[in-house]
Amino acid sequence: MDKLTNKAEEQLKVVSTATLTTQLFKRGLRNVFMQGVRRVSTNAPALVGPAYTLRNIPAREDLDHLGVFEGRSHPQRRAIEEVPPGHVLVMDCRGETSVASGGGILMLRAQVRGAAGVVSDGGLRDTPEIAQMNWPVYAAGPSAPTNLIKHSALDLNVPIGCGGVPVYPGDIIHGDAEGVVVIPQEIANEVAADAWEQERFERFVVREVKAGKSIFGTYPPDDDTRARYQEWLKEGEPA
Amino acid sequence: MDKLTNKAEEQLKVVSTATLTTQLFKRGLRNVFMQGVRRVSTNAPALVGPAYTLRNIPAREDLDHLGVFEGRSHPQRRAIEEVPPGHVLVMDCRGETSVASGGGILMLRAQVRGAAGVVSDGGLRDTPEIAQMNWPVYAAGPSAPTNLIKHSALDLNVPIGCGGVPVYPGDIIHGDAEGVVVIPQEIANEVAADAWEQERFERFVVREVKAGKSIFGTYPPDDDTRARYQEWLKEGEPA
Amino acid sequence: MDKLTNKAEEQLKVVSTATLTTQLFKRGLRNVFMQGVRRVSTNAPALVGPAYTLRNIPAREDLDHLGVFEGRSHPQRRAIEEVPPGHVLVMDCRGETSVASGGGILMLRAQVRGAAGVVSDGGLRDTPEIAQMNWPVYAAGPSAPTNLIKHSALDLNVPIGCGGVPVYPGDIIHGDAEGVVVIPQEIANEVAADAWEQERFERFVVREVKAGKSIFGTYPPDDDTRARYQEWLKEGEPA
C-alpha cells in the first residue's frame, strides 16, 4: 500500500474535487463524490488526509442512552480520541440527517489532537459555532438532536459507506468548498500528479477562453492548442 | 443471553408482527419493524429464527467485479454457506433497492442448508421464481441487476441495520405477511409469551365485536369485559 | 348542500376513479386522486359514501402512550364509534407510513357499525386479515407498529388532507381497485351522471376499437362516430 508522498499531499491541497473526480472517472471509478455532504466550516482550508472511520447502526432505546458516554468505551468518543494526527475522521451515519453525529466540543477535541478534519453523512449539531472554525468539517446538514436518538456507534476503522461512497481506512479524503471526494489510497499519488497537471492545463484554457477562443479545439485541445500550451509552459506560468 | 425456548418459538410462529410491535412498544422499543421490507415468497409460512447477518457497503468498480465470486471467500457466498440451520440470514443493503442482493440459486442453497429464511433491505432478483418458494424470503422489491453493481459484501455476523432497524446477531427475526420485526434476544421468550396471551384476548375481542360490542370498554377491557374474558377462558377456547 | 341521490350513488358504484378524475378535470379540479393510497381488502366492492374525517398530528411521547385508549375520549376510537352508517372514515396521517393508523379489530367494528369503508394515508396493521375482508379498506401500506408511535389523533370531522388531496366532511369518497378519488359534495350528483354517461360511451368505443377502428375519430368521436353511437344507443346496450 503506497503512502501519500509530501508532493502528492501538496498537490491535493490545491486541486479541486471536480478535477479529482475526472481523474478517477478516467480510471473507471464513477462513484467517488459524497452525495449530500457539505462543508460546515465555511472558511476552512482544503481537507486532505487518510480516512479513519466510525461506523454507526440505527439506535435501540435500551442500549443507546446518555449513560453510554460514561467510561472510555463509547466508539464515537473513542473515534475522537483515537483518530491519528493528520487523519480524517469519516463517520458512516447511513445518510440519517434527522439527528447529529457530533457537535462542537468533539470537533474541537479532534482539532486539538491534530486530526485533519471530520466528515459525516449524518447531521451535525452546534453548527453555528463549527461554521466559525478554521478547520474542515463536513456534514449532511445542521441537526440539533443528540446522536443517541438515531445512531449507535459501533466500529472503528472498518470499511464503511459515507454519502453513498465506499470508504476504506487509509483512502485519501479530499474536500473543498464543493464537497468531498474519496481517492483509493493505491492510486492517490498518481491521481494527485495527474490532477495537478490537468489544472495547470485548465489555467491555460481559462486564459485562452478569456481571450475569446472557442471551446472547440481548446477544451479538449487540438494540435494547435497543444503546441500553444507547450509554449506557455516554457514561458513559465505567472505566479 | 437467553436461548429461545421451544415454547416461545411455537408461540412466535402463530402471533403477528402487529402484536409483537405492541409488546415491544410496551417495553420502550419503538423502532423494531423493518420499513419497506416485504415478503417475496407469497405463500411461505411464518419466519422465526435468530439473526445471522451480512453487511454490505457501496461497491467500487475495481474491487467488485464478477471475478470475486471465484474461490471461497466472498462474504455474500459465505453467508449462504455459513448461515446456521434454523437461523435467518439478514442482509444490510443500506436500503439500496436499485440492484439485487441475491437471487434464486442462493435462496435455494440457503433453503437446502436448513436456514429459516432470508431478509434483505435491498432488491432481489429472480423474484418470479422466489415467489413460488414455500420458504420465507423478504426484500425491498424486485430488482434484476447483480449485487456487484452497488453492493460490496464485507462482514459476517456483526451488528447491522436492516430496513432502518438495528439487528444484533442472535436477535430473533419474526416475519409474517405484513413484514418483519426484530426482537432483542434477551427478551424474546417473555415477548413471545405476552404476545401469545395478547392474541388470545384479541380473539375474544373479535367475538365480542362481531356480537355488536363497542370498542369502548372492550378494547382495552373494562372490569365487566375482563370478567367475561375470564369466563370465556374457563369455557376453553374452541379450536 | 346537495345530498347524494340514490341514482347518483348507484352510478358511482359502477364507474371508475379514472372516469371521475376526467369529469373533475373538466370542472377545473386537478388534485382529486389520493397519491400512494391503495386498496388493502383486495376483493372488496366499490367504495362510495360521504367523508367523516379524523385528523392526526405527530405524536409526543408523554401524551401518546397506551393509557390514552382507556376511557371513551380517544379521537381514533371515537372515530370508529361515531362514523355514521354509510359514511367513509377518512384518516389524515400526513402520509406517515412507518406506523399503523388502525388495525383489524377497529376495521371490524367500523364494518359492524355500518360504515361504508375506511381510507388512510398512513400505514395499516393486521393487513393479512384485513386483506380478506369483503369490505373496502384503503391505506398507504402495511405497517405493524401501533399508531401511538407517530400519530396523535386529535380532531373529528374537520377538513383534512389525505394522500395530498383536500377532504371536506361530506365530500363523496369513491374507491375502486385503482385507488380513491374525492368528489366535492356540491357537484357529486352531476359528476356521477356525467361519469356514467362517459362510461356508456366508452363501452361503445371499446366495441369500435375491438372492431379495428382507429383512435382518431373515435376517441374523441367525430361526427360519424357520434352518429354511430346514437344508433347504438337506440339499439340498446346489451346487458
Next chain:
Amino acid sequence: MDKLTNKAEEQLKVVSTATLTTQLFKRGLRNVFMQGVRRVSTNAPALVGPAYTLRNIPAREDLDHLGVFEGRSHPQRRAIEEVPPGHVLVMDCRGETSVASGGGILMLRAQVRGAAGVVSDGGLRDTPEIAQMNWPVYAAGPSAPTNLIKHSALDLNVPIGCGGVPVYPGDIIHGDAEGVVVIPQEIANEVAADAWEQERFERFVVREVKAGKSIFGTYPPDDDTRARYQEWLKEGEPA
C-alpha cells in the same frame, strides 16, 4: 445496425431480466434495468421487441387541455396509432407517477394494431382492466388522473430516458414478471445467445444445488463442475 434474429427473439422470450442484466454487466453496462417500473398485466407473456418511443415534458395549463385530443396530431395518440407491429411503445414520463400516461382504450388499440407491448415510467389508469389483459403492459403504478394534468406529449421515436435508463429507438426491450431491461440493439443477438446459454447452465446448477452441492465450486463452476456440466449437456437436457 443488426436486426434481431428469429433465434435471438425466441431466446429472449425464455430468459429472465436477471440473466440479461448479468450479460450486460459483463459488457460494461450497469444501468439497463428500469427502476420502479412494474408489470400491470399480471398474466401477460414475456415482452420482447424493438423500442418505439414517446417523449413527454411537463404540462402547461393553456396548452394541455382536453381539446388537444381532437384531430390527428396529438403525439400520445399518434404513438398508439403509429407504433409498428411487433414494437414496444416506451413512454418517457420523467418518473412522474401522480397522473396516468395512458389507459385501457389506448392499450387495447395498441394491442389490436399488433404492438408487442407498452412500457411507461409514469402512472397508468384503468389498471384494474389492464391487469386482465393477456398482453404485456408495464408502468410505475396505478394513477387515475388524465395525463394532461402533468404530461405534454411531444416527440415520437427520439432517444429518451425511461425508469432512469437510456432508451434509443430500436433498442430491444425485454420484460418479465420482475421488470424491464433495455438491450442496445447492436449487441442484442449476442446477448440473447449468451443469456440463453447462461440459463441452460443455471438449470444444471439448480439440479446440483437441489442435490446438496455447495455454491462454492458450483456457481461459478470449478473444473469438476464444468466437466459434470459437459456430461449433462451430452445426456441432453430433459424437456
Next chain:
Amino acid sequence: MDKLTNKAEEQLKVVSTATLTTQLFKRGLRNVFMQGVRRVSTNAPALVGPAYTLRNIPAREDLDHLGVFEGRSHPQRRAIEEVPPGHVLVMDCRGETSVASGGGILMLRAQVRGAAGVVSDGGLRDTPEIAQMNWPVYAAGPSAPTNLIKHSALDLNVPIGCGGVPVYPGDIIHGDAEGVVVIPQEIANEVAADAWEQERFERFVVREVKAGKSIFGTYPPDDDTRARYQEWLKEGEPA
C-alpha cells in the same frame, strides 16, 4: 399551565437548540427539532416565544383563488393580524415546499405588530428581502409561487405538526442559527434553567479541551473534573 418566567426567557435567548434537545431527550422527548426548517433572516436574533398556530390543508382550485384575500376572514391573513405580541406564528404546511406560505409584506406586518417571529415548514417567497430583516423568520426554503396554489389556510391556534414535530398552542418555540426546537410549555421553565446550567458547564469543558484535556473524564465529567468545575464556578466565570 406554567407561564414562561422572565428569567427562563432570558436563559432561552442565550442557549442553543442543541442544548435544549439534550434536555428534552433526558425527559424522554426525542422528536422536538423541526426537520428541514432553516432560518431565512440570517442575522436575526434568537427566537423565543409561545406558539400561535395556523393550519393549512391542500388547496382546491375552486375554493382557493385570489378572491379569498378580500374581506377579513382568510385564516392566513387573520393569523398575521391576530398573533399576539411576543408570540411566534407557526404554520403547518405539511412540509409542502413547492409554494410559499407567506411573503415579505406579511412578515413585515407581523413584525410591526410585535410578534416574536414566524416559523413555517412550507416555502417562503420574497426571501431575498426577508433575509435582510433583523427579525427571526424560519421556513423550509425559498419558493416564489403564491400559497393558494397548494395551501388552504383553515384553522387558527389548534395543535398542529410543523417540520414533523407536534406543536400545541402555547408551546415555547426556540430558534437559533441551527434551527427550531419546540418545548412543551409545562416544562419550559425547568428546561430553560437546566439548559442554561448545561451550557455553563460546557463553557468550562471548552476551556479544558482547549487546554488539552481528553473527552474521557471531561465530557461527561469524572469526579476530578467535577471538582475543578466547582472551583471554576467559585472563581466566577469571566464575562
Next chain:
Amino acid sequence: MDKLTNKAEEQLKVVSTATLTTQLFKRGLRNVFMQGVRRVSTNAPALVGPAYTLRNIPAREDLDHLGVFEGRSHPQRRAIEEVPPGHVLVMDCRGETSVASGGGILMLRAQVRGAAGVVSDGGLRDTPEIAQMNWPVYAAGPSAPTNLIKHSALDLNVPIGCGGVPVYPGDIIHGDAEGVVVIPQEIANEVAADAWEQERFERFVVREVKAGKSIFGTYPPDDDTRARYQEWLKEGEPA
C-alpha cells in the same frame, strides 16, 4: 410570436420571481417556478432572456466516454458555442443532481460569448469559482463528477422540462435570488407590465404597513386604500 420589448426587459430586470408567479397564477399558470434550482453566483444581477435549451437523457457507458468531447459535435459543447447572445441556456437534466451538468470553463465561455446566463436542474461543478462570477448561473446544487457519468447531451433548442417546469425555446427566463420563473413568450410583455405595476403598488403597501396599517383593507386594497394609492402616485414615487 411577440418579441420581448426593451421596456418589458427593463421591467423584468427589477421585478421579483414572486411577483411574476402571481401574475402567471392570475392567468391560470400554476407550474412556472423551477423546483430545487438555486442561484450559484451569489452576487450576480437579475437574469432575463429567452430560453435556448439543451436536452439530456441518462448516460450509457459505451456511448458517453471522454472521447465524445473531441471534435465539434457534442451537444453540450455546441450548446455553449451556439446559445445566442442575450439568451439563457436552460439544461434539462431530469433533476439528476449527483453529477455536474457543466463547470467553470463552460460557464466562462458562455459569458464571454454574451449569453444572459445558464440554468440547470442538475448539479454543477467548480461551484466555488462560479460563485464568484458576476453573471447569473443557477443549478440544483454543487456536484463535482463529470456530466458523462449520468447525462447524455442530445438535443438543442427543443421543448424541455427543467425543475419540473415546461420550457419552450424562446420562453422568457427570469431569475433572482429566490429562483427561476419561466414566462411563456406570448404573454411576456403584458406580464412584465403588470408585474411592474404590482410591485409599484406593493412599495406603497410596504409604506402603509410600516406606518401601522392592517393587512385587511390594504393588501388587497379597499376603496380607501385605492384612493390613497392614487394620491401617492400623483405625488410621484420617491426614487
